[in-house]
Amino acid sequence: MTSQSNRDRDRKQARLIATGEGGFAVDAVATVDALWEALGAAPAPALEALFAHKPGLIWHLVPTVQAAAASRTGTASTGAQRLTDLTPAAVAAAANEAGCPTLTWQVWSDHGRDSFIVHHRRIAVLRVMTAWSLTRFDPARTGGAYSRAEILPGDYLVATVDHPVPAVWCGRVEVVPTASALAERPEFTAKRLAADCTVCHQRWYGLDGKPRLLPVDTPGPAWWIDEGSGFAAATGTIGCPVPGCTGRVWVRFLAEPES
Ligand SMILES: [Zn+2]
Numbered sequence: 001m002t003s004q005s006n007r008d009r010d011r012k013q014a015r016l017i018a019t020g021e022g023g024f025a026v027d028a029v030a031t032v033d034a035l036w037e038a039l040g041a042a043p044a045p046a047l048e049a050l051f052a053h054k055p056g057l058i059w060h061l062v063p064t065v066q067a068a069a070a071s072r073t074g075t076a077s078t079g080a081q082r083l084t085d086l087t088p089a090a091v092a093a094a095a096n097e098a099g100c101p102t103l104t105w106q107v108w109s110d111h112g113r114d115s116f117i118v119h120h121r122r123i124a125v126l127r128v129m130t131a132w133s134l135t136r137f138d139p140a141r142t143g144g145a146y147s148r149a150e151i152l153p154g155d156y157l158v159a160t161v162d163h164p165v166p167a168v169w170c171g172r173v174e175v176v177p178t179a180s181a182l183a184e185r186p187e188f189t190a191k192r193l194a195a196d197c198t199v200c201h202q203r204w205y206g207l208d209g210k211p212r213l214l215p216v217d218t219p220g221p222a223w224w225i226d227e228g229s230g231f232a233a234a235t236g237t238i239g240c241p242v243p244g245c246t247g248r249v250w251v252r253f254l255a256e257p258e259s
Contacts (some may be wrong), residue, residue, distance in 0.1 A: 023211025041171025199247025
C-alpha cells in the first residue's frame with residue numbers, strides 16, 4: 001500500500017469517529033457507509049424502502065412469474081403474500097411461502113459493552129435464490145400509487161442503525177462478509193483507540209470505551225477526553241491537553257491485537 005493510500009485510508013477512518021455521551025464513539029452511520037463502499041454494494045432501492053418501514057404503505061411479495069402474468073391480464077396476482085412484519089426473517093419466510101427459496105441470517109449485531117460503540121448496528125443477509133417481486137401500494141396518494149419491483153436472485157445486505165435517527169441500508173453484494181471479517185475492521189469491534197499529537201508527538205491509547213487516554217511508551221500525562229477541547233468530527237482530532245502544546249490530537253480506532 002502506498003503512503004498516499006495509507007493517508008486516504010486514515011482520512012476515511014477519522015470520519016468514523018464522533019463524540020458520544022462523555023467520550024469518543026463510533027459514528028455508526030459513517031461506518032455502515034464506509035462498509036458499503038468497501039464491499040461495492042449495489043443499491044437495492046425497493047428492498048431498502050421495504051425495510052425502512054415507512055408507515056401506511058401496503059406491501060405484497062409475489063412470485064415474479066405470477067406477477068408478470070397478472071400485470072399482462074390485469075388480474076390480481078395469485079400467490080401474493082401480504083407483508084406486515086418487515087424484518088428480513090419475516091420477508092424470507094413469506095418468500096419461501098410463495099415458493100421462492102430465500103434464506104436470511106444475521107452477520108453482525110452490536111452489543112456495545114466495553115467498547116466505543118454507542119449506537120448499535122445490525123446487519124443481515126437476504127439470499128434470494130428464486131426471483132420474486134415486491135408490490136407497494138400507497139393508499140394515501142390520490143388514486144393509490146402502485147409500484148412493482150423485481151428482486152433478482154443474489155445476496156443482499158440489510159443494515160439498520162436505530163439512533164440517533166433510524167437509518168436503513170440495503171445493497172446487493174458479490175461477497176457476503178462474515179462476522180469475523182467485520183470484526184477485523186477496527187471500527188466494528190471499536191475496543192481500542194490510538195491518539196497522536198501532531199506537534200508534541202505524544203501518543204496515547206484508549207481501551208474498552210473508557211473516556212480516558214493513557215500514554216504509550218512515554219511518561220506523558222493520562223487524560224480524560226473531556227480535558228481536550230475543540231473536537232472536530234471532520235478530521236477526528238481534538239485539542240492537545242499537554243500544557244503549552246497547540247497541536248491537534250488525531251484519534252482513530254485500532255484493530256484488536258492478535259491473541
Ligand atoms: Zn501536543
